[in-house]
Amino acid sequence: MSCAFDLDHYRELLKAAQRGGYTFARFDRDPQPGDLFLRHDVDLSLEAALTMAELERELGVTATYFLMTESVFYNLASPAGEEILARLRALDHAVGLHAVYPRVRRDRRFDRVLAWHNPDPEYMSQPVDGFVNAMEPPWFDRAHYRSDSNQRWRRGCPHTGLAKRKPEWLQLLIHPEIWVYEGATMGESMRSMLEAKRELALQQLADDRIDLS
Ligand SMILES: [Zn+2]
Ligand SMILES: [Zn+2]
Numbered sequence: 001m002s003c004a005f006d007l008d009h010y011r012e013l014l015k016a017a018q019r020g021g022y023t024f025a026r027f028d029r030d031p032q033p034g035d036l037f038l039r040h041d042v043d044l045s046l047e048a049a050l051t052m053a054e055l056e057r058e059l060g061v062t063a064t065y066f067l068m069t070e071s072v073f074y075n076l077a078s079p080a081g082e083e084i085l086a087r088l089r090a091l092d093h094a095v096g097l098h099a100v101y102p103r104v105r106r107d108r109r110f111d112r113v114l115a116w117h118n119p120d121p122e123y124m125s126q127p128v129d130g131f132v133n134a135m136e137p138p139w140f141d142r143a144h145y146r147s148d149s150n151q152r153w154r155r156g157c158p159h160t161g162l163a164k165r166k167p168e169w170l171q172l173l174i175h176p177e178i179w180v181y182e183g184a185t186m187g188e189s190m191r192s193m194l195e196a197k198r199e200l201a202l203q204q205l206a207d208d209r210i211d212l213s
Contacts, residue, residue: 003157020165048180066098
Protein backbone atom coordinates (compact mmCIF):
# COMPACT_ATOMS: atom_id res chain seq x y z
CA MET A 1 0.00 0.00 0.00
CA SER A 2 1.45 3.36 -0.93
CA CYS A 3 1.01 5.93 1.77
CA ALA A 4 0.30 8.80 -0.61
CA PHE A 5 -1.46 11.91 0.61
CA ASP A 6 -4.41 11.47 -1.72
CA LEU A 7 -8.07 10.57 -1.41
CA ASP A 8 -7.51 6.91 -2.30
CA HIS A 9 -5.22 6.44 0.67
CA TYR A 10 -7.44 8.57 2.88
CA ARG A 11 -10.24 6.15 2.11
CA GLU A 12 -7.90 3.28 3.04
CA LEU A 13 -7.06 4.99 6.32
CA LEU A 14 -10.72 5.29 7.24
CA LYS A 15 -11.43 1.71 6.25
CA ALA A 16 -8.48 0.57 8.36
CA ALA A 17 -9.98 2.44 11.33
CA GLN A 18 -13.31 0.74 10.69
CA ARG A 19 -11.61 -2.66 10.55
CA GLY A 20 -9.93 -1.80 13.83
CA GLY A 21 -13.38 -1.28 15.32
CA TYR A 22 -13.01 2.38 16.26
CA THR A 23 -16.02 4.53 17.09
CA PHE A 24 -15.99 7.97 15.46
CA ALA A 25 -16.41 10.29 18.44
CA ARG A 26 -17.11 13.99 18.93
CA PHE A 27 -15.49 16.29 21.43
CA ASP A 28 -18.63 16.34 23.58
CA ARG A 29 -17.44 13.68 26.02
CA ASP A 30 -14.21 12.33 27.42
CA PRO A 31 -12.24 9.80 25.35
CA GLN A 32 -13.12 6.16 25.91
CA PRO A 33 -11.35 3.03 24.68
CA GLY A 34 -12.04 2.61 20.97
CA ASP A 35 -12.75 6.29 20.28
CA LEU A 36 -11.39 7.98 17.20
CA PHE A 37 -11.65 11.76 17.25
CA LEU A 38 -11.33 12.64 13.59
CA ARG A 39 -10.38 16.31 13.47
CA HIS A 40 -10.01 18.56 10.47
CA ASP A 41 -8.39 21.97 10.74
CA VAL A 42 -9.56 23.84 7.66
CA ASP A 43 -6.76 26.32 7.06
CA LEU A 44 -6.94 26.96 3.33
CA SER A 45 -9.94 25.61 1.44
CA LEU A 46 -13.62 25.10 2.25
CA GLU A 47 -14.03 23.27 -1.04
CA ALA A 48 -11.46 20.67 0.04
CA ALA A 49 -13.31 20.30 3.36
CA LEU A 50 -16.57 19.59 1.56
CA THR A 51 -14.97 17.01 -0.74
CA MET A 52 -13.56 15.20 2.28
CA ALA A 53 -16.86 15.45 4.18
CA GLU A 54 -18.73 13.80 1.32
CA LEU A 55 -16.24 10.94 1.14
CA GLU A 56 -16.58 10.40 4.89
CA ARG A 57 -20.34 10.39 4.68
CA GLU A 58 -20.17 7.74 1.97
CA LEU A 59 -18.23 5.54 4.43
CA GLY A 60 -20.51 6.36 7.37
CA VAL A 61 -17.80 8.31 9.18
CA THR A 62 -18.31 11.51 11.19
CA ALA A 63 -15.65 14.11 11.85
CA THR A 64 -15.28 17.52 13.48
CA TYR A 65 -14.47 20.35 11.08
CA PHE A 66 -12.72 23.34 12.65
CA LEU A 67 -13.43 26.40 10.52
CA MET A 68 -11.88 29.86 10.65
CA THR A 69 -13.76 33.16 10.77
CA GLU A 70 -10.67 35.18 9.93
CA SER A 71 -8.87 33.14 7.34
CA VAL A 72 -6.74 34.84 4.71
CA PHE A 73 -7.75 32.09 2.29
CA TYR A 74 -11.54 31.81 2.52
CA ASN A 75 -14.58 33.74 3.67
CA LEU A 76 -16.98 31.78 5.84
CA ALA A 77 -19.47 34.67 5.69
CA SER A 78 -19.72 34.57 1.88
CA PRO A 79 -22.69 32.77 0.27
CA ALA A 80 -20.37 29.88 -0.70
CA GLY A 81 -18.98 29.76 2.84
CA GLU A 82 -22.43 29.64 4.40
CA GLU A 83 -23.51 26.98 1.96
CA ILE A 84 -20.52 24.75 2.67
CA LEU A 85 -20.98 25.12 6.43
CA ALA A 86 -24.62 24.07 6.04
CA ARG A 87 -23.55 21.12 3.89
CA LEU A 88 -21.07 19.94 6.53
CA ARG A 89 -23.88 19.98 9.09
CA ALA A 90 -26.26 18.21 6.71
CA LEU A 91 -23.63 15.48 6.21
CA ASP A 92 -23.77 14.95 9.99
CA HIS A 93 -20.36 16.36 10.87
CA ALA A 94 -19.61 18.51 13.91
CA VAL A 95 -18.30 22.05 13.36
CA GLY A 96 -15.89 23.76 15.73
CA LEU A 97 -14.05 27.08 15.74
CA HIS A 98 -10.51 27.24 14.38
CA ALA A 99 -9.53 30.34 16.30
CA VAL A 100 -6.57 32.70 16.07
CA TYR A 101 -5.20 33.32 19.54
CA PRO A 102 -6.36 35.07 21.64
CA ARG A 103 -9.61 35.91 19.85
CA VAL A 104 -12.59 33.75 20.77
CA ARG A 105 -16.16 34.76 20.24
CA ARG A 106 -19.06 32.46 20.94
CA ASP A 107 -20.94 32.05 17.73
CA ARG A 108 -23.99 29.95 17.04
CA ARG A 109 -22.43 28.56 13.85
CA PHE A 110 -20.05 26.49 15.98
CA ASP A 111 -20.30 23.76 18.58
CA ARG A 112 -18.54 24.61 21.80
CA VAL A 113 -15.26 23.15 20.70
CA LEU A 114 -12.20 25.03 19.55
CA ALA A 115 -8.71 24.43 18.21
CA TRP A 116 -6.14 27.19 17.89
CA HIS A 117 -4.58 27.84 14.49
CA ASN A 118 -0.78 27.45 14.60
CA PRO A 119 -0.65 27.63 18.41
CA ASP A 120 2.39 28.36 20.54
CA PRO A 121 3.12 25.77 23.24
CA GLU A 122 2.35 28.25 26.06
CA TYR A 123 -1.38 28.33 25.39
CA MET A 124 -1.95 25.35 23.10
CA SER A 125 -3.39 23.08 25.79
CA GLN A 126 -4.79 25.70 28.18
CA PRO A 127 -8.51 25.56 29.01
CA VAL A 128 -10.70 28.08 27.17
CA ASP A 129 -13.75 29.49 28.91
CA GLY A 130 -16.97 28.08 27.46
CA PHE A 131 -15.25 25.69 25.03
CA VAL A 132 -13.60 22.33 24.89
CA ASN A 133 -10.08 22.93 23.62
CA ALA A 134 -9.27 19.95 21.35
CA MET A 135 -5.66 20.15 22.55
CA GLU A 136 -6.39 20.05 26.28
CA PRO A 137 -6.43 16.88 28.36
CA PRO A 138 -8.12 14.41 28.31
CA TRP A 139 -8.72 14.83 24.54
CA PHE A 140 -5.06 15.40 23.87
CA ASP A 141 -1.97 13.58 24.93
CA ARG A 142 1.01 12.73 22.76
CA ALA A 143 0.52 8.96 22.89
CA HIS A 144 -2.99 9.31 21.48
CA TYR A 145 -2.43 11.93 18.81
CA ARG A 146 -1.32 11.83 15.15
CA SER A 147 -1.14 14.72 12.70
CA ASP A 148 -0.46 14.94 8.96
CA SER A 149 1.00 18.47 9.18
CA ASN A 150 3.03 19.40 6.09
CA GLN A 151 2.67 15.87 4.69
CA ARG A 152 4.84 14.46 7.43
CA TRP A 153 3.72 11.82 9.93
CA ARG A 154 6.16 11.97 12.79
CA ARG A 155 5.74 8.28 13.58
CA GLY A 156 4.84 6.95 10.16
CA CYS A 157 1.48 6.65 8.46
CA PRO A 158 -1.09 5.43 11.00
CA HIS A 159 -2.96 3.02 8.70
CA THR A 160 -1.32 -0.17 10.06
CA GLY A 161 -1.97 0.78 13.67
CA LEU A 162 -5.54 1.83 12.95
CA ALA A 163 -6.42 -1.60 11.58
CA LYS A 164 -5.25 -3.13 14.89
CA ARG A 165 -6.86 -0.47 17.04
CA LYS A 166 -3.53 0.93 18.13
CA PRO A 167 -3.48 3.16 20.01
CA GLU A 168 -6.46 2.31 22.14
CA TRP A 169 -8.05 5.68 21.33
CA LEU A 170 -6.84 8.42 19.05
CA GLN A 171 -7.20 12.04 18.01
CA LEU A 172 -6.32 12.11 14.31
CA LEU A 173 -5.70 15.55 12.78
CA ILE A 174 -6.14 15.64 9.01
CA HIS A 175 -5.84 18.79 6.89
CA PRO A 176 -8.23 18.30 3.94
CA GLU A 177 -6.20 20.41 1.48
CA ILE A 178 -3.25 18.02 1.72
CA TRP A 179 -5.30 15.03 0.57
CA VAL A 180 -7.77 16.59 -1.85
CA TYR A 181 -5.13 18.42 -3.92
CA GLU A 182 -2.54 16.02 -5.20
CA GLY A 183 1.19 16.33 -4.99
CA ALA A 184 4.12 14.26 -3.81
CA THR A 185 5.27 17.15 -1.61
CA MET A 186 3.52 19.87 0.33
CA GLY A 187 4.73 22.40 -2.26
CA GLU A 188 3.19 20.41 -5.12
CA SER A 189 -0.10 19.95 -3.25
CA MET A 190 -0.27 23.68 -2.58
CA ARG A 191 0.34 24.44 -6.25
CA SER A 192 -2.45 22.03 -7.21
CA MET A 193 -4.72 23.84 -4.77
CA LEU A 194 -3.80 27.23 -6.26
CA GLU A 195 -4.66 25.96 -9.75
CA ALA A 196 -8.10 24.91 -8.50
CA LYS A 197 -8.56 28.23 -6.72
CA ARG A 198 -7.61 30.08 -9.90
CA GLU A 199 -10.33 28.27 -11.86
CA LEU A 200 -12.81 29.00 -9.11
CA ALA A 201 -11.81 32.67 -8.97
CA LEU A 202 -12.30 33.03 -12.74
CA GLN A 203 -15.81 31.61 -12.36
CA GLN A 204 -16.48 33.98 -9.45
CA LEU A 205 -15.37 36.93 -11.57
CA ALA A 206 -17.71 35.87 -14.37
CA ASP A 207 -20.54 35.47 -11.83
CA ASP A 208 -19.76 38.98 -10.63
CA ARG A 209 -20.33 40.26 -14.19
CA ILE A 210 -16.69 41.01 -14.83
CA ASP A 211 -15.91 41.10 -18.53
CA LEU A 212 -13.12 38.55 -19.01
CA SER A 213 -12.92 38.86 -22.79
ZN1 LIG B 1 -0.55 4.59 5.03
ZN1 LIG C 1 -4.79 25.80 11.39
